[in-house]
Amino acid sequence: MAFQDQAVGICARLHLTAVRKPILIGIVVVLGVVAASAVLALASPAAAGEVVAVISAQERSVVGEDASGAEAAAGEGETISAEREAEGGNEGDSRSGEASLGGAGSETMLCVHVDGEVAAPGVYYLPEGSRVVDAVEAAGGMTGDARSSGVNLAQGLTDGQQVLIPGPDDVPGAADSPAGGEGAAAGDERVNVNTATAAELETLDGIGEVTAAKIIAEREAHGPFASPEDLKRVSGIGDKKIEALRDRICL
Template identity: 40%
Template sequence: MWLQLRCGLEPRALAALTVVLVAAAVFAATHFWSARPGSVRAPERVDEAVHVPVAETDADVADARTGGGAGTPEPSPGAPPAAGPGGQVVVDVSGKVRRPGIHRLPTGARVADALRVAGGARPGVNLDNLNRARVLTDGEQIIVGAPPGQAPAGGTAGGGTGGGRGPTAPAGPVSLNTATVDQLDTLPGVGPVLAQHIVDYRAQHGGFRSIDELREVNGIGDRRFADLRPLVRP
């Protein structure tokens, strides 16, 4: 009554104000009751370290079943292959391949990988004498289709013309003045087309007076000439 007389409130306004005040009081009491402090139980002391199980591999499971895991020595990894800088090996693939030249392969690559990056051997070349599973070493040379016994120092030669369908590789240097197209085709890096160019040059110039004239044949560059020089004679 004093508030109504003091503030000049109507009965309805006074009733609404009373409801609001009561609701605020109830909300405040609920909030303080839920936020009251409670007791917390101290954690139990751990005397032993927690054992963390180690994940088992398939090999461990197999050993456990067969009983052969204990005391079995691991195989020796062996000597690592010779590697170049940056974990790569640089090899020279020449001879009867589609893309002869210098190729870089990751350490641990094999001769088969070198043949693959070189485009593979040309048709008709037999690779039975070439160990394609051998691990490559940095700086080596692989000559595909070279005559037997013509591998340079630090290099590997293998793969003559196979199947009995092609020419037989000569045992000594090939004569540029008397060799046929089939005999020239057995030389590394020389195919039927290049062999025919050599024969045409011989016919046009009256033969070869020196091995250096081989540079003038169409299709023979410095690199291919360096590969052929020890294998031919005038």
């Protein structure tokens, strides 16, 4: 065979002709393997470089894809964060608006009855802190026959109060007052039972210190008197005493 002939030739050159053929063949095989290994070792750096280059390119591609993915994820995260902040701001504005509306709706209102010489007598609801002038304006203002000199337009209102604007034939001082108002009505020396002090009430016939104190306590507890007959709310005052006081008092 050709392989055996080559082995014999190699042995002849190495002066190994005395060695048996099987051994010579084994030696040749070993030398061939060693030679092949050497060739592969010489060729491996280039091959390895190519492999490394391929791997590096793949790694760069993967890294680039990862970086792009990370940037995209970061962008999505920022977008989501901005959307949440916007939603939170809108919700806060909405709640703020709702809170403002709630505050406006919870304002305390006063119910007052405006009567007499006004354009539109009736019951009106006014904000707490309103004055008689506000009640008169709510009722359309005074008529031409109103006696404005008998009304304290700057007086504060209380819930359930009646504001009576007098006419030409009415008793002056007709705007009801809460306790602590300014004294008695002037001009005809009548005493305003809704504003008079204890000393002023005691100037009335049949009204002593005890009854005067009861009148003041009653109007402070239950509001001003709407008519002379309303004085019967006070213990000790009946129809006869009211008739005796009618020409001496005003409301």
